[in-house]
Amino acid sequence: MPKKLQNYQQGGKTGRQPPAESGHRARQSVSPGKTVAAKKVPGKRAPSAGYAQAKPAEGALTHKNWGAQAAPAPKKRSRTSPKAADSGASEAQQQLMEQAQLIAVDEGHAGQRLDNFLLNHLKGVPKTYVYRVIRSGEVRVNKGRASAQTRVDAGDMVRVPPVRRALRPQVPAAPAREFPVLYEDGGLLVVNKPAGTAVHGGSGVNFGVIEQLRQARPQCKMLELVHRLDRDTSGILAVAKKRSMLTALQDQFRQRETGKTYLALVKGVWGEGATGSKQKAVVIDVPLHKYLTPEGERRVRVTGKDDPQGKRSVSIVNVVRVFDGFTLLAVTIKTGRTHQIRVHLAHMGHPIVGDDKYGDFELNRVMAKERRFTRMFLHAYQLSFVHPQSSQTMQLQAPLPLECQTLLQELENESNISTAV
Numbered sequence: 405m406p407k408k409l410q411n412y413q414q415g416g417k418t419g420r421q422p423p424a425e426s427g428h429r430a431r432q433s434v435s436p437g438k439t440v441a442a443k444k445v446p447g448k449r450a451p452s453a454g455y456a457q458a459k460p461a462e463g464a465l466t467h468k469n470w471g472a473q474a475a476p477a478p479k480k481r482s483r484t485s486p487k488a489a490d491s492g493a494s495e496a497q498q499q500l501m502e503q504a505q506l507i508a509v510d511e512g513h514a515g516q517r518l519d520n521f522l523l524n525h526l527k528g529v530p531k532t533y534v535y536r537v538i539r540s541g542e543v544r545v546n547k548g549r550a551s552a553q554t555r556v557d558a559g560d561m562v563r564v565p566p567v568r569r570a571l572r573p574q575v576p577a578a579p580a581r582e583f584p585v586l587y588e589d590g591g592l593l594v595v596n597k598p599a600g601t602a603v604h605g606g607s608g609v610n611f612g613v614i615e616q617l618r619q620a621r622p623q624c625k626m627l628e629l630v631h632r633l634d635r636d637t638s639g640i641l642a643v644a645k646k647r648s649m650l651t652a653l654q655d656q657f658r659q660r661e662t663g664k665t666y667l668a669l670v671k672g673v674w675g676e677g678a679t680g681s682k683q684k685a686v687v688i689d690v691p692l693h694k695y696l697t698p699e700g701e702r703r704v705r706v707t708g709k710d711d712p713q714g715k716r717s718v719s720i721v722n723v724v725r726v727f728d729g730f731t732l733l734a735v736t737i738k739t740g741r742t743h744q745i746r747v748h749l750a751h752m753g754h755p756i757v758g759d760d761k762y763g764d765f766e767l768n769r770v771m772a773k774e775r776r777f778t779r780m781f782l783h784a785y786q787l788s789f790v791h792p793q794s795s796q797t798m799q800l801q802a803p804l805p806l807e808c809q810t811l812l813q814e815l816e817n818e819s820n821i822s823t824a825v
Contacts, residue, residue: 503566504563504564504565504566505563505564506561506562506563506564507525507561507562507564508559508560508561508562509521509556509557509558509559509560509561509562510558510625511558511646511647512625512626512646512647513556513558513626513647514556514557514558514647514648515555515556515557515647515648515651516555516556516647516651517552517553517554517555517556518538518543518545518550518551518552518553518554518555518556518562519534519535519538519552519553521556521562522534522538522543522562522564525564526564526567529567533567535552537565537567538550538551538552539552542565543562543563543564543565544562544563545560545561545562545563546560546561547561547563576610577619578605578610578611578612578615578616578618578619579611579616579619580616580619580620581616581617581619581620582617582620583595583596583597583598583613583616583617583641584596586640586800586801586802587798587800589793590645590646591644591645591646591648591649591792591793592642592643592644592645592649592653592791593617593627593642593643593644593645594640594641594642594643594787594800595613595617595640595641595643596638596639596640596641596802596803597613597633597637597638597639597640597641597784598638598805599635599636599637599638599779599780599805600635600636600779601613601635602635603629603632603633603635603641604629604632609635613629613641613643614627614628614629614643617643624645626644626645626646626647627643627644627645628643628644628647628650629641629642629643629644630642630643630644630649630650630653630654630657631654631657631740633784634743634782636758636760636779636780636782637666637780637782637783637784638779638782638783638784638802638805638808639666639783639784639785639802640784640785640786640787640800640801640802641784642787648792649792649793652792653789653792656789656790657740660738660739661789661790662787662788662789663736663786663787663788663789663799664736664737664740664784664786664787665734665735665736665784665785665786665787666734666735666736666737666745666782666783666784666785667724667732667733667734667735667781667782667783667785667804667808668732668733668735668745668749668756668781668782668783669730669731669732669733669756669757669781669808669811669812670730670731670733670749670754670755670756670757671729671730671754671755671756671757671763671764671767672729672730672731672753672754673726673729673730673731674721674723674726674731674733674754675723685720685721685722686720686721686722687718687719687720687721688717688718688719688720688721688748688751688752689716689717689718690706690717690748690751691706691707691708691709691711691714691715691716691717692704692705692706692707692714692715692717692741692742692743692744692747693705693706693707693711693713693714693715694713694715694741694742702742703743703761704741704742704743704744704746704747705747706747706748706751715739715741716739717739717741717744717748718737718738718739719735719736719737719738719744719745719748720735720736720737720738721733721734721735721749721752722734722735722736725812725816727815727816727818727819728815728818728819728820730757730815731754732812733749733754734785735748735749743761743762745782746759746761746762746763746780746782747762750762750763755767756780756781756782757771757777757780757781758771758777758778758779758780758781759780759782760780763780775811775814777807777811779807781808781811783802783804783805783808784802785801785802785804786799786800786801786802787799787800788800
């Protein structure tokens with residue numbers, strides 16, 4: 405007997421089934437050491453005498469069940485369109501296409517540019533898509549084509565084409581919060597913002613002053629920031645309650661017709677303040693260049709006038725009070741550059757107390773440890789503007805926060821040269 409067949413019979417190996425009636429071969433199990441006679445099929449070549457044929461084991465593949473198990477029936481091709489092909493995806497990945505809609509422009513949005521109006525109503529829709537449908541004419545104002553710069557009026561009907569909104573991750577709702585009110589009428593709200601609170605949500609911040617005010621005042625159809633303050637800066641913040649108020653005040657800010665004065669406590673004695681003599685205002689007219697650090701953080705530095713990316717920045721500095729080693733300054737800005745006051749004062753050799761970006765870090769640690777003063781001493785103290793409705797000149801002031809007043813009192817009690825100027 406051939407050695408190979410002997411191994412199959414005596415060694416317990418699995419034998420091979422001879423060709424079946426259909427011409428296919430199927431695997432079968434053979435009990436160790438047992439020989440089963442093969443069935444001769446007419447017209448087919450008989451297997452070798454030692455070739456084993458056994459009853460198929462349960463679940464084994466045969467010519468009768470091979471097609472059912474080894475080759476599952478092909479699925480019917482879907483006739484759905486490509487857009488509907490992903491309709492089985494979870495709701496967290498997509499939303500259904502919305503229908504075209506007509507939006508009536510209310511008084512709160514009158515005077516707004518069409519692109520900004522759409523971006524405000526189509527949350528989650530990319531800007532590129534919004535501008536594309538405007539250019540293509542799919543967006544209509546009173547049944548006519550319009551450009552992105554078109555100003556909408558109250559009562560206008562804006563047709564918005566079907567859009568697919570991108571789902572945004574679930575973000576906890578901002579807690580309702582009111583802030584100390586310095587002035588309020590039907591179109592304007594001015595509050596005293598605390599330090600450490602952002603004016604609006606952004607990268608790393610879920611919500612700010614404006615989101616909290618909207619939650620606290622659901623009856624207000626519109627609440628929009630007129631200007632901004634740094635997160636670590638306290639003081640006056642104006643919020644518009646009407647679109648006309650927003651555009652009119654922002655025009656004043658752009659044309660530098662407003663007056664913004666800040667109080668800043670800086671390191672060192674500024675100029676001749678230590679002698680008690682009256683000082684003249686110091687004008688700092690130094691360009692600033694904005695850039696990003698390797699970590700992606702926003703920073704500003706002083707640059708030369710020949711820098712094409714440098715922007716002219718003007719700050720007017722007056723001394724309010726001088727202490728031992730510190731000076732309280734009133735800084736009026738004529739331009740509103742990012743971190744303007746902080747960079748200008750640091751450039752003059754008098755960094756702001758508590759400034760964690762441009763300040764004296766060792767001094768900040770001492771102030772936090774010995775005096776428990778952990779914030780930046782920069783406060784938006786005064787704002788002046790012409791009221792768009794009454795044409796009256798407004799001059800609003802925000803009192804210093806308690807922690808700043810306490811620090812000034814301590815410095816005055818300890819200083820031998822405390823001088824009001």
